[in-house]
Amino acid sequence: MVTSRARGRWAALLLAGLTPVVAELSLGNPPLRQAWLLVLWVPIYGAGTVLIRELVRRTGGGWPAVLLLGAAYGIVEEGLALQALTSPTIYGVAGWAPRIFGLNSAYTELNIPYHAVFSVALPILLVDLIVPGLRDRPYLRRTGLVVAGVVFVLGALLLRSTTALIDPGYQAPPMALAAFVLVIAVLVVLALWFVPRSPGLPATAPGTVPAPPVVACLAGVAAFGYLALLFPFGGARHPAFTEGGWVVVPMVAAALPAVAAGVLVHRWTSRGAWRDRHGLALAGGALVAHTAFGVIANGENATDRVSLAALGVVMIGLLALLARRTR
Known part of the structure; x- marks a missing residue:
């Protein structure tokens, strides 16, 4: 018989693998002929979503907490790693709409909610439905939680290093980076300590x-x-x-x-x-x-x-x- 601990590890791996497929591949970004790129994104996408789920389950939070942490994840990826929220050149997104306080406004409006829903909430919901017996419990023990956090940070650094290939020479202003870190911290505090707790029923x-x-x-x-x-x-x-x-x-x-x-x-x-x-x-x-x-x-x-x-x-x-x- 498979133990609950082993099932939790398999569920965490399933969530880590499913997340970039839902968030990127199923949107055609990248196209299937470049699906190998998902290997580069599993560390930040997969570990990030696993980390969010583990934190929410441990603190008794519900879907509002998941979405708040999903928005924080979006700022980590788009603001700190890719730095696409402020870049005047990457993907041409600066030309979509007026830049507000240095932010690519339409791109920001599109991507932060997108990550909260498609990169975090929907993969978690799907795995909860696939493995319903574990939906209200953490998948991992404390060591697994720490490993997920470390892999997430390394994944963000990996993404930042590869961004030099598509947006060479750009570095977000220090004030913008500080603002992103502050907003991320506020969202994390709200999600883990202030949003209504889930009754677990x-x-x-x-x-x-x-x-x-x-x-x-x-x-x-x-x-x-x-x-x-x-x-x-x-x-x-x-x-x-x-x-x-x-x-x-x-x-x-x-x-x-x-x-x-x-x-x-x-x-x-x-x-x-x-x-x-x-x-x-x-x-x-x-x-x-x-x-x-x-x-x-x-x-x-x-x-x-x-x-x-x-x-x-x-x-x-x-x-x-x-x-x-x-x-």
Whole structure:
């Protein structure tokens, strides 16, 4: 019989491997022909998400804590390691929208929530559904937690070193780096000590929730709309094919529904009618829409688009198998 400790280690490894697949590969970044790049990203993505889950489970936090730490993770990756939040050259993102206090505003709005949801929350949710017996417990002991933290730091340093190849010569201003560190510290403190604690029991608040297909559709619309409003695609240089000051329209249009979706999900998940099949529908709808957007926006050629679409079909099949198991 596999011990609980061994199951926890396997679950942690599954989470570490799944995270960059969900966050990057299933969006077509990188394309499947460059999937080997995931090896470079597992240390920061995988160890980062495992570290977040372990901290939240140890402190009794819930999904608000996961999302806050996911936002902190996004700032570590994009602000400290890649330094894409402030770089005037990397990926051309400085031209998406006006730079505010040296920040690439539209890129920041897109990527910090993206990492909180797709790099952290959804992988954790999926592994909780795959290994339901461990969902309320840490996967690792203290030594494993320390190892995850060390690997995460080394992964961030590795990512920083490789960034010199795509953004040579850029170094974020010290004031910007200090501000990022301060915001990360605030988010960590809020997540681990101030957000409401999870009771560790099923939700019992009265009220109904939409059927799983409705949840999946709403999650898909929200995910696709958020990405499409903020990420320039189809030859556009600015979000949603805007020009000049009009870029504020898609930025506001993306923020308001995202907040509304967060409020709805928080309300639904607190009700007794919310079940695992709803959680899987939420994750599945967001992931399928996210890959569909990648096919449209990230494919450099027909081969990339077809291969990403094929990956999407495989993902739908795996989600359907998990749905059968969940029922």
